Amino acid sequence: MRIFKFGGASVKDAAGVKNLVKVLQHKGYTDTLVVVSAMGKMTNAFEKVIKAYIEKDKNLDTQIAQIKKYHTQIIGDLFTDRNHPILFEIEHIFGLLKGFMLANRSTNYNFIYDQLVGFGEMLSTKIISNYLNEIGVDNQWLDVRQVIVTSDDYRDAKVDWDETKYRISNAITKGQLYITQGFLGATKDNFTTTLGREGSDYTAAIFAYSLNAADVTIWKDVQGVLNADPREFKDTKLLNQISYKEAIEMAFYGASVIHPKTLKPLENSSIPLYVRSFIDLKLEGTQVKKGEDVVPLVPCFVVKKEQIYLQISALDFSFMVEHNIGNLFQLLDRYKLKVNLIQNSALSFRVCLEDKYTNFEAFIEEIRTHYRVEYSENVTLFTIRHFTEEAVNEVEKDKEIVLKQISESTIQLIVK
Ligand code: ADP
Ligand code: ASP
Ligand code: MG
Secondary structure: OEEEEEOHHHHOOHHHHHHHHHHHHHHOOOOEEEEEOOOOOHHHHHHHHHHHHHOOOOOHHHHHHHHHHHHHHHHHHHOOOOOOHHHHHHHHHHHHHHHHHHHOOOOOHHHHHHHHHOHHHHHHHHHHHHHHHHOOOOOEEEOHHHOOEEOOOOOOOOEOHHHHHHHHHHHOOOOOEEEEEOOEEEOOOOOEEEOOOOOHHHHHHHHHHHHOOOEEEEEEOOOOOEOOOOOOOOOOOEOOEEOHHHHHHHHHHOOOOOOHHHHHHHHHOOOOEEEEEOOOOOOOOEEEOOOOOEEOOOOEEEEEEEEEEEEEEEOOOOOOOHHHHHHHHHHHHHOOOEEEEEEEOOOOEEEEEEOOOOOHHHHHHHHHOOEEEEEEEEEEEEEEEOOOHHHHHHHHOOOOEEEEEEOOOEEEEEEO
16 A cells, blocks of 8 residues: 655646646556645635634635635536536535534634634545546545544544554555545544644555555655755755654754654654655655665754744742743643743743744743743744754854754754
8 A cells, every 4th residue: 555645735726636647647546545635725714714703704705705716616627517526515515614603602712623624625635536536547535534533632633543543444445546635533423633734744644554554655846855945945955865763853843844743653664755746756756764864964954933932930049940840841731832942041941932822822921920931922943953064154144043052963043
């Protein structure tokens, strides 16, 4: 079994869907499971719909209509039959969306988010699966929520590995092509959950692990894993091969090319991961597998924006040691603040964090009663793996450095 993952950028329009077919035809598609994200920027569009629904914004219907128009346009470009059953399937999906909105009584934002945001993946996979069948590429559409079982930590659901593995192995038969949704799972009670933004890569790894797949390929709009994000840096270099450990470090520090949770399940079963271009199929891309850290060995840059730099000291005479730090970490965990760097001295605890779930204000309010707190929002965290003096100079040029931390192969800089 091989697992392919196509992200939103690869299926943003009809041409993208046709290109997906080209990739399948080029690589062969028996014993293949294809994980697909929502088309283009549809997850962002659904996030806006969710906000409008919760805030009872009058633009809600217009926003839903725009999403519908976007998908019907793609369907119009792909299918010649103006009464093709896909149109009824799409109507049905929008019916379910409206049905949930009318029936819902919950005020839990994360729960509502997960019940609605996944419609993006439902729409994309329905369109792609129907199109493939239409042109003779026979496939099965699989509802991922039937097989990936998770906790009810909405927007950050944890996988129940045993149950998931059991269900996946039972659902998949040999010799077939499957099309399924990335990003989603469901609780045992059948409520939809999500694995975190950009989580479709992780879905691919969950299937690979559960099926002991031969390999996973993530098809991208870049050549492979580069030594920096090409949107942020000029003259980036392709990394031909990296180890799981290196990929985990890069993804964890924020290289958005692979979702950080993707790598552990693959490493555990030694399943190779290929990151390749969906534009130029001749390029070999990057192999992530056991072996050397990085080939070629060059400095790798990771940029994380919209970070918060926080300095905390005690209001009483105590030092910032075990007791206080233990207490702070419990709170950071409770408020789901992601810690990307820490530095500590006797009197002050400094931390660089990310407020993915908009909890920072509540967190600060709680700690202010016990600690003196100072913070700067909107700082940037640069991480350089395998750094050289030249690489550090390049990052430091023209910037105000707030904090610098060096370890064996990694340097991190917080800059304003
Ligand atoms: P997908 O639609 O498949 O999820 P994304 O747009 O999320 O794709 O990810 C691909 C983008 O990741 C690239 O276009 C690139 O700008 C960015 N990126 C960030 N860091 C890297 C890196 N180290 N190597 C390659 N691409 C990177
Ligand atoms: N569609 C989801 C997102 O945009 C998941 C993914 O693309 O990986 O976050
Ligand atoms: Mg993505």
